[in-house]
Amino acid sequence: MELQYGLPKNLMGWVEANRDKLRPPVNNAAIFPDGNYIINMVGGGNTRTDFHDNPTEEIFYQIRGTAYLNIWDRGKFDRIDLKEGDVFLQPPHLQHSPQRPDPNGLCFLVELKRPKGAIDALNWYCPKCAGLVWGASMELTDLVADLPRTYEVFYALSDAERTCKHCGTVHPGKDYAAWHAIHAANH
Ligand SMILES: [Fe+2]
Numbered sequence: 001m002e003l004q005y006g007l008p009k010n011l012m013g014w015v016e017a018n019r020d021k022l023r024p025p026v027n028n029a030a031i032f033p034d035g036n037y038i039i040n041m042v043g044g045g046n047t048r049t050d051f052h053d054n055p056t057e058e059i060f061y062q063i064r065g066t067a068y069l070n071i072w073d074r075g076k077f078d079r080i081d082l083k084e085g086d087v088f089l090q091p092p093h094l095q096h097s098p099q100r101p102d103p104n105g106l107c108f109l110v111e112l113k114r115p116k117g118a119i120d121a122l123n124w125y126c127p128k129c130a131g132l133v134w135g136a137s138m139e140l141t142d143l144v145a146d147l148p149r150t151y152e153v154f155y156a157l158s159d160a161e162r163t164c165k166h167c168g169t170v171h172p173g174k175d176y177a178a179w180h181a182i183h184a185a186n187h
Pocket residue numbers: 126127128129130131164165166167168169
């Protein structure tokens with residue numbers, strides 16, 4: 001008999017079978033690739049500098065280890081910690097930059113397929129003054145393909161193009177450690 005519906009999966013069994021995908025540089029994999037929800041498991045061992053503006057909600061469930069979200073809100077940085085066991089419903093358009101330094105971290109992340117016409121954005125902010133350095137908006141059709149293209153455009157910019165117009169600091173591009181060091185020294 002042809003199945004009318006998918007069968008349940010053992011979540012940690014799925015994690016064991018897909019552990020290679022959960023490590024850097026990919027760090028995440030879809031648990032149910034065919035659904036209307038985008039359900040990903042996200043591993044750890046990486047940090048980043050981009051801030052994501054999602055027109056829809058995201059649900060984070062930090063299953064193992066800790067992580068945190070750098071937040072950019074109305075011109076200022078903030079931080080939301082995700083401790084092991086925490087669940088967080090992130091409202092639409094809260095600009096967030098997930099940091100997962102814990103290599104054993106594991107986060108169950110639910111997003112929505114974007115309604116037609118909804119616009120996602122990726123923004124890079126000055127680590128010193130939180131001014132906008134560069135950003136791009138897009139109608140997201142493929143979460144896996146559309147976002148990396150934007151990273152490549154940003155990473156290809158020159159130092160002059162990555163210089164903050166507000167305070168003159170050079171955004172370190174994809175040198176995540178350098179960005180976090182300047183941010184930590186100023187906040
Ligand atoms: Fe700046």
